[in-house]
Every structure is written in structure tokens, then in C-alpha cells.
């Protein structure tokens with residue numbers, strides 16, 4: 046009963062151990078606290094909480110519209126729905142370095158295991174779209190220093206994302222990554238890498254854990270976990286994938302309902318009531334409640 050049985054610091058230590066394990070850590074994106082339960086049950090190492098998903102779920106584009114308060118609330122909900130470490134997308138940190146510091150503390154309080162802060166200009170864009178801009182190295186370094194300096198739990202993973210690859214090419218991206226690691230970043234998320242060779246080059250450039258973003262319809266081909274492991278990538282996210290899968294199914298079902306007036310044909314594709322109840326552990330709560338009730342009844346009888 047209750048979804049999380051591990052403390053935030055236990056999850057952070059597990060995240061760090063996973064990153065150091067030599068096995069590529071798989072973090073599918075959960076688009077709700079409920080879907081987080083499935084990610085855990087299927088045996089993945091962690092959960093990614095995507096900025097794009099948080100914005101899109103509100104019916105908004107991913108262009109820096111969501112606020113720290115919204116992101117921290119969602120992070121709290123997702124982190125408390127699972128024993129897995131959660132990595133949350135903190136975009137540009139929601140402002141100047143002082144805002145970045147506040148963001149880190151708010152997300153730390155939310156119970157996440159790690160967060161990433163990127164070097165895009167505010168307002169940010171999806172990393173796989175054209176027209177994004179990056180800040181200069183000094184500004185990017187200040188952001189990372191502010192993030193690292195603000196954390197109170199030394200096990201919280203502060204990851205630096207660089208969007209330089211899509212703006213100025215691979216050599217500039219590896220230079221930027223080195224500067225961000227020197228500024229104290231625990232790990233690097235090089236965005237919009239074009240090939241496995243580029244991941245290998247980034248691997249050679251920095252000696253901290255490396256993240257690969259396997260977002261669909263983006264700039265990178267969809268490499269397998271094994272391919273990424275073979276070039277030394279330590280973790281991989283599938284940030285928006287489960288939202289895309291779910292929304293594809295929702296759209297097909299709505300089309301069928303509109304066309305036929307019934308969802309009967311969709312029932313075999315639906316998660317059953319029993320499976321849903323299993324995921325949220327109705328049985329555990331019922332047992333707990335029964336205990337309280339029978340205790341009260343016994344108590345009443347003896348008084």
C-alpha cells in the first residue's frame with residue numbers, strides 16, 4: 046500500500062549506483078503518476094519526467110510556459126508514486142542563476158533523484174526543433190554552478206544538458222560539455238546528437254555519466270539500449286514516447302466511438318478494471334481499511 050517505500054536519499058543513491066554500474070539505465074517517460082507505476086512494475090531502472098510532456102499535457106507547447114510551481118507539483122506526484130529514481134527536466138532552470146538555485150531546492154524537496162538544466166536561451170524550445178538558441182559559455186557555467194551550489198543533498202544528481210550540438214556542431218558541443226563538467230555537473234545530456242559516433246565522441250570528451258535522448262520524430266535515429274551501451278552511454282530516456290503511445294490509442298478509440306457510437310470494439314485493447322485496480326493496489330487499501338474497521342468494531346464491543 047502507498048506507492049513509495051523508499052526515501053528520496055535512497056532513490057538518489059540508487060540512481061548514482063545505476064549510473065556507475067556500467068549498465069545503461071533505462072528511464073521511460075511517465076506521463077502521469079499512474080503510468081509511473083507501470084514503468085516500475087516492468088522492471089525499468091528509473092522514470093523520466095519530461096518538460097515537453099508536462100507542457101503538452103496542459104495543452105501547451107513546450108516553449109517555456111510552464112512554471113516552477115507546476116513542475117515541482119508534478120515532480121512531487123510522480124516521485125511519490127514510485128520507488129524508482131525520477132529524473133526531472135528543469136528546462137533552463139526557470140530564469141537567472143538565482144532562479145536556478147531555487148528550482149533545484151524546490152525539486153529536491155519534491156523528492157526527485159536528479160534534474161537537468163539546459164543551456165538554451167529563455168524561452169526555450171524543444172531541443173529537436175529548428176530555431177533554438179544557446180547562451181554563451183559563461184552564462185551556461187553560471188547556471189550549473191548555481192544548481193550545484195544550491196543542492197543540500199550531495200546525492201541529488203545535477204545534470205547539465207547542452208543544446209550546442211544542434212546550433213554549432215559537435216566540436217562546440219564537446220567543448221561546452223567539458224566546461225559544464227568543470228563547473229560541477231554530475232552528468233551530461235548532449236541534446237540532438239546525430240549518430241552513435243557522435244555519442245562516442247562525447248563519451249571520449251567527458252568522464253561523467255552520459256545521457257541519450259531517444260525521442261521519436263527528432264534528430265537522432267532510434268538506437269537500441271544495447272547500441273547505446275556499446276558506445277558508453279550510461280542512461281537513456283524515452284521522454285515523450287508513452288504519451289505518444291497513449292494519445293495514439295485515445296485518438297483511434299475516439300474515431301471509432303464517433304463512427305460507430307460504441308466503444309465495444311475497443312474493449313479488448315483497454316486495460317481492464319482488474320489490472321488498473323492491481324496497479325493502484327486496491328487490495329492493500331481494502332485490507333488496511335478492514336483492519337481499522339474491525340479494530341473499531343472490536344473496540345466498540347468491548348467498551
Ligand SMILES: C[C@](O)(C(=O)O)[C@H](CC(=O)O)C(=O)O
Nearest residue numbers: 095096097171172173260284
Ligand atoms: C527531452 C525533452 O526536453 C523533454 O522535454 O522531454 C524534449 C523531448 C521532445 O520534445 O521530443 C527535447 O527537447 O528533446
Ligand SMILES: [Mg+2]
Nearest residue numbers: 095096097134
Ligand atoms: Mg524538455
